Amino acid sequence: MPLVCLLPAAPVMKPNYRRCISCRRVAPKPEFWRIVRLFPDRTVQLDQGAGRAAYLCPTADCLHLAQKKNRLGRSLKAAVPNTIYEELGQRLSSTNTASPPNSVANPSGAKQV
Template sequence: MTQAPHVAENLRICLACRRKSGRDEFWRVVRVWPSHEVQLDQGMGRSAYLCPNASCLKQAQRKDRLAKVLKARVPPEVYAALWTRLQVKGQGTSAQVDRRRTDEISTNL
């Protein structure tokens, strides 16, 4: 009887609190290659992950951690979209609605 090799789950780390979890637990911010534009959730390039809570978002914004990790300037519109996503989440709506609403904002950047 042979056992399948242990497959490790791909864990991500929040850039603010350093919590490890699966990628579905985080917001993804991407510096798209080759344009170096920063956007939410989509695209190929350098990524940073952030817990979907106010303390992590506040810490990341205050210490400019997103810019440091992404090695790019993060427009204020990205932070505004994340704060909007957080407010919508606080009103009891689903994460799917959060992402659709902030995707609309991020595509207008």
């Protein structure tokens, strides 16, 4: 038996890993926002759809960079409407700045359910 393993040709990028278009961080696909330019009508939308996709960290820094430097538009080779950035911004504010759990700081010590 020859000692040949079934190593993939490109072991650096693991399957289902993607790269952020802003900071170039590599992470599992579910960690990123997915922005996709649909084929063939060039509509840009989030999450779902078949076409050319770009991935972005769900952080304010990467969102701003993608918008300011048009990283997203260049990556998708399409104009990205402001509504895309607005929607991502809303997701950011609804997830990252989530209210801290009540159990951490409760000055009164009373539990109100």
